[in-house]
Amino acid sequence: MAQHARFHYASLDELKADIAKLGVNIPVSSNIGILGQPMKIGNSTVPNRLAITPMEGCDGTADGRPSELTRRRYRRFAEGGSGLLWFEATAVVDEGRANPRQLSIKEETTGDFAAMLQESLSVAKEAGYERPYTVLQLTHSGRYSNPGGSGPAPRVAALNPHLDSRFPSVYVMTDEDLERLEDRYVAAAVMAAEAGFDAVDIKNCHGYLLAELLSAHTREGRYGGSFENRTRLVCNIADKIKNKLGDKIALAVRLGVFDEVPYPYGWGVDRQDYHKPDFSEPAELLKLLWGKGVKLINISMGSPYYNPHLTRPYDVGAYLPPKHPLEGVERLLGAAKTLQAAVPDAAFMGVGLSWLRHFAPYIAAGCIEQGWFNLAGFGRQAFAYPEFAGDLLRKGAFDPAKTCLACSKCTTIMRDGGCTGCVPRDGAVYVPIYKKGREGKAPAESDRVAEHV
Numbered sequence: 221m222a223q224h225a226r227f228h229y230a231s232l233d234e235l236k237a238d239i240a241k242l243g244v245n246i247p248v249s250s251n252i253g254i255l256g257q258p259m260k261i262g263n264s265t266v267p268n269r270l271a272i273t274p275m276e277g278c279d280g281t282a283d284g285r286p287s288e289l290t291r292r293r294y295r296r297f298a299e300g301g302s303g304l305l306w307f308e309a310t311a312v313v314d315e316g317r318a319n320p321r322q323l324s325i326k327e328e329t330t331g332d333f334a335a336m337l338q339e340s341l342s343v344a345k346e347a348g349y350e351r352p353y354t355v356l357q358l359t360h361s362g363r364y365s366n367p368g369g370s371g372p373a374p375r376v377a378a379l380n381p382h383l384d385s386r387f388p389s390v391y392v393m394t395d396e397d398l399e400r401l402e403d404r405y406v407a408a409a410v411m412a413a414e415a416g417f418d419a420v421d422i423k424n425c426h427g428y429l430l431a432e433l434l435s436a437h438t439r440e441g442r443y444g445g446s447f448e449n450r451t452r453l454v455c456n457i458a459d460k461i462k463n464k465l466g467d468k469i470a471l472a473v474r475l476g477v478f479d480e481v482p483y484p485y486g487w488g489v490d491r492q493d494y495h496k497p498d499f500s501e502p503a504e505l506l507k508l509l510w511g512k513g514v515k516l517i518n519i520s521m522g523s524p525y526y527n528p529h530l531t532r533p534y535d536v537g538a539y540l541p542p543k544h545p546l547e548g549v550e551r552l553l554g555a556a557k558t559l560q561a562a563v564p565d566a567a568f569m570g571v572g573l574s575w576l577r578h579f580a581p582y583i584a585a586g587c588i589e590q591g592w593f594n595l596a597g598f599g600r601q602a603f604a605y606p607e608f609a610g611d612l613l614r615k616g617a618f619d620p621a622k623t624c625l626a627c628s629k630c631t632t633i634m635r636d637g638g639c640t641g642c643v644p645r646d647g648a649v650y651v652p653i654y655k656k657g658r659e660g661k662a663p664a665e666s667d668r669v670a671e672h673v
């Protein structure tokens with residue numbers, strides 16, 4: 221394990237040298253043309269392999285509609301030429317919103333989602349790009365629900381001695397609550413289809429409700445204990461959506477594959493050493509979901525609330541992880557490799573590329589060339605540099621002056637309760653929000669090192 225280091229590479233050769241020195245398995249290829257190749261998901265075409273993975277802006281209206289700031293984000297994403305736009309976490313019930321500005325899909329807001337989607341597709345067309353594939357991520361924030369913004373209102377899958385003490389009290393959802401929730405996901409999928417999305421993602425990651433159920437070994441009843449019970453909710457939702465909508469909307473899943481919480485509370489972990497992943501159950505679940513018609517998979521790890529470095533390798537964050545960010549990149553890309561092999565025909569998105577800045581395309585190309593995944597997902601890069609795909613496709617490279625700096629300021633805004641976006645690269649909008657959120661608070665780690673950024 222090598223010590224944490226900040227990004228410091230002046231050339232691809234320097235990055236390659238560090239990859240070799242650290243002994244990490246990260247493929248690099250100069251065949252970046254591969255990123256411009258279209259691919260199919262069912263009968264739909266994804267025009268290129270550069271994709272935007274879901275990025276929540278926490279800027280919806282009080283009743284869950286996209287605001288002008290939300291629409292601005294998706295116009296910028298669409299204008300940037302990415303082949304796939306994965307719209308952010310959207311609550312299926314208001315009590316499951318993570319904050320009072322999280323998007324929420326319901327009868328009253330469906331028209332606003334349709335308008336946002338149509339606007340994004342028109343902008344992509346005007347910019348000369350083929351229609352991107354579009355996915356709406358459906359969520360219930362479970363333990364991290366805070367719908368009123370006045371404090372946590374956790375609704376959990378099971379008691380968890382590692383996490384419960386962070387909350388004054390937790391409500392364990394009953395089997396009846398969960399069964400009712402299945403129908404809310406179906407209703408949300410119906411509305412997403414009406415709005416015109418190509419696919420819905422049944423989100424199962426980052427410690428939210430469905431992810432927590434996957435490791436509910438200690439829960440009693442129909443949704444806990446055995447593998448079949450722990451995966452019942454996501455499987456039932458997939459079956460019910462398929463029964464109701466057939467091919468009117470495709471099914472996608474964003475699956476957390478390793479949460480680094482000790483067994484029997486962790487998922488994707490080695491039962492003896494929870495710091496080590498064990499992908500056997502995530503692989504089994506993906507095969508099951510593939511059989512149920514889930515065509516598109518996007519994987520992630522960890523939780524922004526208790527081990528954010530697993531989710532997003534960074535230069536500066538709430539704490540500095542013990543590992544080098546390249547080891548974090550390797551862990552994310554390697555998980556995609558292992559799990560894509562379990563469902564070889566699925567459209568599979570790998571993530572964790574933003575830390576690599578303008579060298580990311582070479583790593584994305586290497587992974588796609590070697591079959592580790594077939595879509596390269598970018599999160600923070602899209603906040604910082606929404607036209608990254610277009611620049612690669614039209615100019616052959618990312619512009620180093622525009623890339624994400626992995627400074628975690630967008631996460632700091634979120635934690636401070638603001639509407640988020642890129643502070644250094646989209647400063648006219650987000651510097652004032654960042655500063656307002658920081659008023660009266662101790663400096664964030666990212667402020668202390670800002671002079672180096």
Ligand SMILES: Cc1cc2nc3c(=O)[nH]c(=O)nc-3n(C[C@H](O)[C@H](O)[C@H](O)COP(=O)(O)O)c2cc1C
Nearest residue numbers: 273274275276308309531532572573574598599600
């Ligand atoms: C501000 C912010 C918002 C995010 N919102 C979501 C979200 O709505 N849904 C989700 O699955 N992941 C979300 N993520 C995680 C990203 O999709 C992505 O997995 C992570 O940032 C790592 O990819 P990257 O290295 O390209 O940034 C968010 C991350 C950040 C920093």
Ligand code: SF4
Nearest residue numbers: 624625627628630642
């Ligand atoms: S604030 Fe901008 S540069 Fe910093 S991590 Fe977020 S997207 Fe990247």
